[in-house]
Amino acid sequence: MKENLSLSLNLSKRELLTRYKGSLLGFFWVFLSPLLLLALYSAVFQYIFKAKWDVSGEELNFTIALFCGLSPYFFLTELMGKSSELIKNNGNLVKKVVFNRLVLPFSTTLSSLFTLLVNFSLLLIASQVLDGNLSMYEFLVFFYLIPLFFIGFGLSVLLSCLxxxxxxxxxxxxFINPVLMFISPIFFSADKVSPIFNGVIHYNPLTHIINGIRSVVLHGNFNISNFMTLTLLGLIMTACSIFLFRRLEEDFSDLI
Structure with missing residues (x-):
């Protein structure tokens, strides 16, 4: 167990360093990349499409609400993109080295989770800068790293073996990644959706993740029921994905 954790941390560290190796700003892209994307989306939707957030008669800062949606979306879509080719991209390890192959999706999840941690930190900084009233309750947003880790890890394990x-x-x-963006309440409030799409939005787990994060950051309200449900969902996803992975992994060497 200790060896697997150490290997996972080393692979995560190598992935993060390799991603920005040779670039002019290097590791600073971990901070700059989400900020630049946030600035782009915020400018387009807030100043061109004149989008606003209005809850119970109170106009909320659109940039903060948008960042609450983009942070978990970036985390999950980054994982999905990397995991679908994870076994193939690590073919030399899979074929020639004897190790617990679950280390591969686990290390990938850890590296993406670190980026999510940075994004949550930037979210709280943005809340202080734009809203000027950062409360201690908003730091509870870091608890959402727990269900997001399990959901992300389960998804990574599933996609890597498939x-x-x-x-x-x-x-x-x-193709799924942009579709997920538009069936999740990233650019809009879930309660403003047409009844035709209510079912699609409601049964999308990302909807409840985003709503939970917004509830904490925008209102200082930590929904324990939402948190526990998402964590349980993540644990079930992880258990089912690991079971499938173990059943299929003996064929990996022949398939890549």
């Missing part, structure tokens, strides 16, 4: 069997999975994921 990706070894279905070579087109990465192309399918590339």
């Amino acid at each position: 990706g070894a069997y279905f070579k087109d999975l990465s192309n399918i994921v590339n």
